[in-house]
Amino acid sequence: MLTESLLPTLDVRKAAIRGAVIGGGLQPLNLKRFRPILAGDEGVIAVKMIFSRDGENRFVVDVSVEADILAVCQRCLEAMPEHLSIESKLAVVWSDEEAASLPRYLDPLILSEDSCNLWELVEDELILAMKPFSYHDTGTCRSKTVSFFDPLLKEDVVEEKPNPFNVLEQLKPGNKH
Numbered sequence: 001m002l003t004e005s006l007l008p009t010l011d012v013r014k015a016a017i018r019g020a021v022i023g024g025g026l027q028p029l030n031l032k033r034f035r036p037i038l039a040g041d042e043g044v045i046a047v048k049m050i051f052s053r054d055g056e057n058r059f060v061v062d063v064s065v066e067a068d069i070l071a072v073c074q075r076c077l078e079a080m081p082e083h084l085s086i087e088s089k090l091a092v093v094w095s096d097e098e099a100a101s102l103p104r105y106l107d108p109l110i111l112s113e114d115s116c117n118l119w120e121l122v123e124d125e126l127i128l129a130m131k132p133f134s135y136h137d138t139g140t141c142r143s144k145t146v147s148f149f150d151p152l153l154k155e156d157v158v159e160e161k162p163n164p165f166n167v168l169e170q171l172k173p174g175n176k177h
């Protein structure tokens with residue numbers, strides 16, 4: 001479906017004025033800051049961007065990203081497929097002050113020149129969208145030390161549910177044996 005790579009850079013003002021719609025694909029290896037937090041090079045990142053001007057004459061970009069990548073399971077440290085779906089509405093601004101004055105539904109795209117690095121833009125969105133911790137379902141996780149990381153799971157093998165107050169009692173100093 002996506003045969004072409006996403007354009008690396010674009011003049012966003014010109015694109016907004018002519019209402020450009022661009023789409024393209026990226027791979028994890030294209031993104032030098034994103035790739036190191038993944039478990040592998042495999043993956044597909046599909047990007048669509050719609051450039052326009054809004055009622056306030058802002059230059060606006062509607063960004064949508066659908067990414068299938070390999071995250072690292074924080075329990076067993078093996079790869080796990082993860083899907084990221086991102087929808088953002090960005091407005092081009094030229095300073096932090098301008099960024100602060102944007103309405104809440106617009107995120108700032110701070111530029112110092114008309115040319116915008118689209119790959120970095122997508123990379124920033126992907127990094128923000130990544131969950132801080134990914135875990136396999138316990139059934140598919142290869143970790144043999146699940147109980148070590150997940151004390152709740154350990155509790156499940158206890159036949160009688162411990163009374164939480166008893167647990168507190170055991171935690172009191174002097175009650176250990």
Ligand SMILES: [Zn+2]
Nearest residue numbers: 073076136141
């Ligand atoms: Zn795992």
